[in-house]
Amino acid sequence: MSKNYIVGFPRIGEQRELKKALESFWAKKIPFDEVEKVASKLKKRHWLYQKDAGIEHISSNDFSLYDNMLDTSIMLGAIPQRFKQLEGEELYFAMARGDKNSVAMEMTKWFNTNYHYIVPELSPEDNYIANSKKIVQEFNEAKDIGIKTKINLIGPITYLGLSKRTDGGDTYEFLSKILPIYEQIIKEISLLDNDIVIQIDEPIFVKDLEPKVLSLIKPTYDKLANVSLHVKIVVSTYFENSNEATKILVNTPIWALGLDFVHGEENLKSLEIIEKSGKKLIAGVVDGRNIWKNDINKTILLLEDIAKSIKKDDIIIGSSCSLLHTPFSLKYETKMDNEIKEWLSYTVEKLDEISLISKLFFDGLDSLEDKDKIALKNNKEANLSRRTSTKIHDKEVQNRVKNLEKIQRDGDFKERIKLQREILKYKDLATTTIGSFPQTDEIRKARREYKNRLISKDEYEKAMKDYIDECVSFQDEIGLEVLVHGEPERNDMVEYFGEQLKGYGFSQNGWVQSYGSRCVKPPFIYGDISRPKPMTVDWITYAQSKTQKIMKGMLTGSVTILNWSFVRDDMPRDEVSKQIAIAINNEVDDLQKAGIKIIQVDEAAFKEGYPLRNSKIPSYEKWAVENFKLCVSSAKEQTQIHTHMCYSEFNDIIKTIEAMDADVITIETARSGNELLKIFKKVGYKQEVGPGVYDIHSPRVPSVEEIVKQIELLLVVLPKEQLWINPDCGLKTRKWEEVKPSLKNMVEAVKIVRERLK
Numbered sequence: 001m002s003k004n005y006i007v008g009f010p011r012i013g014e015q016r017e018l019k020k021a022l023e024s025f026w027a028k029k030i031p032f033d034e035v036e037k038v039a040s041k042l043k044k045r046h047w048l049y050q051k052d053a054g055i056e057h058i059s060s061n062d063f064s065l066y067d068n069m070l071d072t073s074i075m076l077g078a079i080p081q082r083f084k085q086l087e088g089e090e091l092y093f094a095m096a097r098g099d100k101n102s103v104a105m106e107m108t109k110w111f112n113t114n115y116h117y118i119v120p121e122l123s124p125e126d127n128y129i130a131n132s133k134k135i136v137q138e139f140n141e142a143k144d145i146g147i148k149t150k151i152n153l154i155g156p157i158t159y160l161g162l163s164k165r166t167d168g169g170d171t172y173e174f175l176s177k178i179l180p181i182y183e184q185i186i187k188e189i190s191l192l193d194n195d196i197v198i199q200i201d202e203p204i205f206v207k208d209l210e211p212k213v214l215s216l217i218k219p220t221y222d223k224l225a226n227v228s229l230h231v232k233i234v235v236s237t238y239f240e241n242s243n244e245a246t247k248i249l250v251n252t253p254i255w256a257l258g259l260d261f262v263h264g265e266e267n268l269k270s271l272e273i274i275e276k277s278g279k280k281l282i283a284g285v286v287d288g289r290n291i292w293k294n295d296i297n298k299t300i301l302l303l304e305d306i307a308k309s310i311k312k313d314d315i316i317i318g319s320s321c322s323l324l325h326t327p328f329s330l331k332y333e334t335k336m337d338n339e340i341k342e343w344l345s346y347t348v349e350k351l352d353e354i355s356l357i358s359k360l361f362f363d364g365l366d367s368l369e370d371k372d373k374i375a376l377k378n379n380k381e382a383n384l385s386r387r388t389s390t391k392i393h394d395k396e397v398q399n400r401v402k403n404l405e406k407i408q409r410d411g412d413f414k415e416r417i418k419l420q421r422e423i424l425k426y427k428d429l430a431t432t433t434i435g436s437f438p439q440t441d442e443i444r445k446a447r448r449e450y451k452n453r454l455i456s457k458d459e460y461e462k463a464m465k466d467y468i469d470e471c472v473s474f475q476d477e478i479g480l481e482v483l484v485h486g487e488p489e490r491n492d493m494v495e496y497f498g499e500q501l502k503g504y505g506f507s508q509n510g511w512v513q514s515y516g517s518r519c520v521k522p523p524f525i526y527g528d529i530s531r532p533k534p535m536t537v538d539w540i541t542y543a544q545s546k547t548q549k550i551m552k553g554m555l556t557g558s559v560t561i562l563n564w565s566f567v568r569d570d571m572p573r574d575e576v577s578k579q580i581a582i583a584i585n586n587e588v589d590d591l592q593k594a595g596i597k598i599i600q601v602d603e604a605a606f607k608e609g610y611p612l613r614n615s616k617i618p619s620y621e622k623w624a625v626e627n628f629k630l631c632v633s634s635a636k637e638q639t640q641i642h643t644h645m646c647y648s649e650f651n652d653i654i655k656t657i658e659a660m661d662a663d664v665i666t667i668e669t670a671r672s673g674n675e676l677l678k679i680f681k682k683v684g685y686k687q688e689v690g691p692g693v694y695d696i697h698s699p700r701v702p703s704v705e706e707i708v709k710q711i712e713l714l715l716v717v718l719p720k721e722q723l724w725i726n727p728d729c730g731l732k733t734r735k736w737e738e739v740k741p742s743l744k745n746m747v748e749a750v751k752i753v754r755e756r757l758k
């Protein structure tokens with residue numbers, strides 16, 4: 001029996017074919033037909049992968065040329081006014097990316113993933129109309145190759161919950177407008193076949209919903225599940241438990257509930273009521289968010305546990321969420337260490353796991369064919385090897401975590417800052433930057449050639465040092481006060497450290513879609529983490545040797561490193577992060593011993609790791625603060641610790657930020673004037689703050705007057721003694737032609753303000 005299920009499948013293609021086609025089309029190198037041809041080919045290939053693996057429930061409408069939320073806006077006819085004169089692909093990509101007349105729609109992260117969706121813009125004037133073209137077309141494409149798919153839709157409550165209204169009103173007020181469109185779509189789908197499954201994704205049900213929103217669930221699903229007798233509705237949630245919604249959904253006529261038992265273990269509490277309702281349960285037991293081989297023995301135990309409450313007949317085995325969040329196939333990982341590769345499982349390998357688990361669970365060991373028996377044996381061996389391999393387990397590292405003594409630095413902020421200002425002698429409104437300078441083609445080329453052994457270590461180092469020389473002398477010349485080396489040796493703020501830490505792995509082809517055609521290749525933590533040798537000291541001390549001014553050392557904090565990696569699942573996250581924090585801590589110490597007086601520990605992704613459930617926030621915050629403090633606990637009182645975060649909205653987390661106890665924090669407020677800074681004043685924040693005075697995300701060069709004005713706005717909220725002046729993020733994505741005049745203007749503006757303050 002193959003009662004199994006895939007929530008959704010990645011679409012970018014195993015060789016990123018879709019990315020390449022889209023980008024060629026956008027560059028006007030190929031016509032749209034070509035993109036469609038590639039898309040068709042990929043869809044077919046992806047369906048066949050699933051079919052061949054023995055998957056019963058395969059989706060259509062999980063494909064997208066850009067994003068499924070955007071597709072849903074098209075399905076509903078929710079087109080913002082400024083795009084209304086467009087149609088077809090022109091309309092679609094203009095909404096996603098903007099065009100010469102109109103700015104793109106906003107994009108933001110999909111729950112706690114690194115996938116970004118296009119935020120629907122709804123206006124009270126809109127009249128919605130159903131458009132089922134894409135849905136019908138994909139269903140028929142699959143049918144043509146003999147596969148009857150289930151059809152994936154994003155549910156109305158999630159859609160509205162993630163939308164914004166042009167007039168600032170409550171998006172849920174539009175439910176009565178869009179629900180008839182959903183009914184219409186379901187009706188049209190029901191005509192496609194006598195018996196059809198529709199998966200309606202409602203991941204918003206895993207959040208803490210207000211009673212008002214919860215009250216929408218029953219009427220919505222009473223309606224949608226009653227549209228047609230030919231249609232079976234699955235409501236699918238993921239990334240957390242959805243217990244409150246489950247309680248309501250069991251009293252609606254839906255056919256099945258899809259729940260995540262990997263990231264929402266608490267869903268187990270809902271089994272009894274699901275059983276009573278007689279609904280099917282799609283049990284998400286294979287992790288769609290990570291790259292580790294499933295431990296099939298353990299999964300079977302979990303399923304047996306579930307089967308104590310729910311009849312086996314009513315269980316379907318699935319992925320925990322769409323496989324969109326995992327890379328495609330291990331077959332292209334030709335350079336990876338074989339032992340490590342044995343521990344991994346990407347999308348295609350997960351299909352086999354799900355298939356095997358379902359055979360084993362429903363039919364038992366004896367009924368397995370030989371090839372399945374071998375697969376099962378391999379799975380056992382891989383999991384065993386992970387438990388014992390010396391590549392993973394390092395007693396010394398584990399002991400270091402166990403015997404942690406110094407978990408925070410000496411002295412409180414007031415004493416520290418006095419000492420620091422005596423030694424560092426910077427003025428009020430001290431100027432600095434966030435770390436990186438433009439990544440030019442030359443430095444990218446040098447890094448690439450060194451990696452591919454086309455140039456020698458000496459040649460590479462010379463190229464980097466030349467660039468550092470340039471950065472340092474430029475900063476010196478224009479009169480910046482705290483300098484940086486410019487980060488030419490870093491491709492990425494996490495990868496750079498990952499590459500130097502033991503226990504970190506890198507893939508060749510582990511691409512995961514981030515947004516549109518853009519993919520990222522997160523590194524992965526497979527073993528105990530240690531730092532074989534200093535990672536940044538040579539570069540920073542070299543840069544310091546080139547100037548009399550203070551050179552700021554530049555590191556990435558453990559919370560960000562963890563949030564941007566695939567993390568091992570055989571050890572508590574907290575322990576993994578402590579291992580990383582110790583490595584960073586040692587680096588801080590080596591830097592200060594080498595004479596570096598200011599060290600910045602970036603926590604760009606601090607806020608991204610926030611849990612989906614409010615009840616879990618305090619423990620996340622506690623964990624994150626402890627980690628940051630551990631990273632810098634080796635800093636002497638006179639060593640000044642900076643941190644940088646890519647956010648401007650601190651209202652909810654200001655106390656946590658304060659508790660991190662950094663001497664200086666630089667943040668991203670440039671686009672919001674001083675509005676968002678008021679919270680710092682309100683809570684009586686003591687530490688120093690560098691609110692970005694201009695936006696680096698745009699190529700525009702800010703004028704001196706503009707920056708003066710911005711600084712004066714900041715001074716309304718915080719006293720000059722507490723303020724630093726800097727751009728709002730690193731400059732690596734900008735060009736020198738933009739960076740040079742911008743920073744000059746910034747320094748000039750500070751001079752003017754200081755003069756006025758005299």
Ligand code: GLN
Binds near residue numbers: 434436730
């Ligand atoms: N130091 C890093 C840089 O300047 C910080 C980047 C970031 O916050 N995303 O590039």
Ligand code: ZN
Binds near residue numbers: 645646647668728729
């Ligand atoms: Zn930033």
